[in-house]
Amino acid sequence: MQILIHSADAEQWQTAIAKALPAAEVVTSSAPLQARQRADYLVAWQPPGWLLEEQTGLKGIMNLGAGVDALLTNPSLPPGVPIVKLRDAGMAGPMIDYVRYAVLHFQRDFDRYAHQQGRLQWQPQPLVPKAEWSIGVLGLGAIGARVAQALATEGFPVHGWSRSPKALEGLICHHGKAGLKSLLGQVRSLVTLLPNTPETRGIIDAEALAALPEGASLINPGRGSLIDEAALLEALGPAEARNADSHASSHEARPATGHQGRLRGAVLDAFPHEPLPAESSLWRHPRVLITPHIAAPTPRDGALEQVIATLKAWQAGEPVPSVDPAAGY
Known part of the structure; x- marks a missing residue:
């Protein structure tokens, strides 16, 4: 051989x-x-x-x-x-850790506290219980299923989505186009763990981002091709506007008032072109946390x-x- x-x-x-x-x-x-x-x-x-x-x-x-x-x-x-x-091959453990951190980044307001520190502000935020922080996981393969179930065992309501029907313990499972739309409307953090296929490329576009509740967050440790970056920047809004929502006194989702600036923030590990080009506006957006494709070595x-x-x-x-x-x- x-x-x-x-x-x-x-x-x-x-x-x-x-x-x-x-x-x-x-x-x-x-x-x-x-x-x-x-x-x-x-x-x-x-x-x-x-x-x-x-x-x-x-x-x-x-x-x-x-x-x-x-x-x-x-x-x-x-x-x-x-x-x-x-x-999997041992990648699920690091991936679970990465997604757990990213979810807590928003659920425990670390994004807001980081911004407040830069402004010398001491402003505690009301804690949203895990039971009220719904998470969506797109992709229920070997790694995605383990990530979703790990979050569910920690007390988060977890919605999972796959192309075809699945039934996994502890998860609210959705499938197909209608299932994706239903999931998007219910989650406060969206995690993308889909493969890169013709059907998934650009799946998180302007329409998908508009379907999320205002103030939702996006976490992409999967494939860079899943995200329409122009639509993401539009959903995040201008870098200087609503900067990390530092003055928010409530985490309750509000009715949509337009697509621009309705997304709270994003944690991104994968991009269509890597390394992420220096001219990308994502580097400089204060509500985006970038890591260099290290979620699950x-x-x-x-x-x-x-x-x-x-x-x-x-x-x-x-x-x-x-x-x-x-x-x-």
């Missing part, structure tokens, strides 16, 4: 896989052309087109991440080669277990759940 690896830390993966599969020939994308072309299986994160074009006998691709959009949209992707992606130990299991199953001719290229996940 010949295994080709491409990633920023390819040498570490090479060592780990060679130790787990001593009979395999394991090389990285920096190996000579002849060695690269012998690959039966490619273990990679966002492989370049030239590397895919070199392959003549690939039997499978193991994607070192949960998102496969960059791979599926690569014009050099060999047709008909099965693709398997990482499913892939832990090698957890991922290695899935990679090895997949490679062994492929080699033994056993069925392995693979990505549906048409669906995009």
